[in-house]
Amino acid sequence: MMAAAIRHDWRETLPAARGRVTFDAPLGASTWFRVGGAAEYLLRPQDDDDLARFLAALSPELPVTVIGAASNLIIRDGGIPGIVIRLARGFGDVAIEADGLVAGAAALDVTIADHAAAAGLGGLEFLSGIPGSLGGAIAMNAGAYGGEIRDVLDWAEIVGRDGSINRLSAADLALSYRHATLPPGGIVLRVRLFAHPDEPVAIAARMAAIKANREASQPIRARTGGSTFRNPDGHKAWQLIDQAGCRGMVIGDAQVSEKHCNFLINRGAATAADLEALGDAVRARVLAETGIELRWEIRRLGVKPGGAR
Template identity: 55%
Template sequence: MSAFADITPALRGAIPNLRGRLLANQPLSDLTWFRVGGPAQVLFTPADEADLAALLAGLDPEIPVTVIGLGSNLIVRDGGVPGVVIRLGGRAFGSVEIDGDTLRAGTAVPDMRLAKAAAEAGLDGLAFFRGIPGSVGGALRMNAGAHGGETTDVLVEARGVDRSGRLRSFTHAEMGFRYRHSSAPDDVIFTSALFRGRPGDRAAIEAEMDRVTAAREAAQPIRERTGGSTFKNPDGGKAWQLVDAAGCRGLTLGGAQVSEMHCNFLINQGGATAADIEGLGEEVRRRVRETSGVTLHWEIKRIGIAA
């Protein structure tokens, strides 16, 4: 597609104290596990929480803001993402600090690294994060879970910045967690979270993490260009079973395929577009609805505009 208008000079003029990186028409495909999609009109990587707040406070309210993390559960559409795309990283958002039985983690910390830090500190209860391929920020937004554990089980509080640049804190109750969902305001960009574990035996915790890793590698196509679980499990059922029963295992569209190994995963076979992957997902939803009467809901986040 043609490039978006370059609005970075106007942003720097309006918010001269910014310290982070502002990049115009920055490709996003390399930042997603599917390796597809168009550019960000502007990609902003803030230096720290104050820098993020400065951008949001000074940004024209009409300019859309989108946040991406590790890109593991994300489709960026082929036309790209208008407005400002924010990606947190670096030491300001990527550290884990341990105090007794609590861990404070920046939201750019990969879930797997959070699990490892807890294990090294002898804190039990967070080993399930080893099986989640995203980051802490995504875990907060969607109450990520795996292997019998969920973010809601261990979260104490979360901190973030809202669209007006105001710092906000949320207790566990204020997060409003339910299955693969939180009720925190959509405009909040989470910056850190406090988790609580319980004292445990490091060797036993690491053994549990090894079991989680082995189970994941045996059942999921983790070495492919994929986006994790595509659809949420419906009440009382399993999405993959419905997809399988609808005859969709191995189904293809363009360069996209429903995984033969685990049919709640979509795969970029090498030449897929974002439209191929999203279109295949919609075809799977149609066939499942037709065969079972169940409407599957996307777990993968889809952002941007079609080409």
């Protein structure tokens, strides 16, 4: 449950929403790590207009956090204060066009790749190897298997904290390695991606190769959160972690994967604190052994028990 130190009673002043608003909503079970506390308030808006109106009327004093599929995320054990917004139904449609597609921010990356493949559109196969939803992929310029969002993005529609909706180009978002410059408080609503006609058999073969590579090299059937650290310039994070002797390292019930040591695993009873402590211990050992500082790729949100951030 939510830590008492960060609980505030805004229920009387929250704007009306057609979607669902839940107080003290558990989040841990919906994350890929299966850890973490509750959202002080959780909003599942019904559609773009519902979200825009809610944000426009929301007090600026109330913090807002957006989560998607929660695949590359640690929610701390003390929970997330303020409003957590999760896009689901109404934000996952995919529409095929002649030279690309338009998809809602809640559409899973693999679903987008599947839709494109079924329509004979190539260039989006790399998305089948990225866990998570499209909104998160835009926010961090996700990439894998030789492709990244900035290679295929036409535009993204984004709602601001003031409720305004604007369409921004890839250039507007200044996409770079694992980074996008969204407007302050901006939430991705939908996206248009470029693609090109290709033979469905060839597309399917490339996606099958990505799937086989992932299954062979990553702990995809474990409670994990994807790549933990960004690759430093000129280096691979997993190689640095291995070099520092961290493969298989354990804190509590959190472990550095034996299969791919840039992945952390919840062996069953880990807490968010275990996972974060393990990640920080890996960073410290890599810095001591190699002089290179690893930067988190996994987002860590919320507060620790007792209210510390």
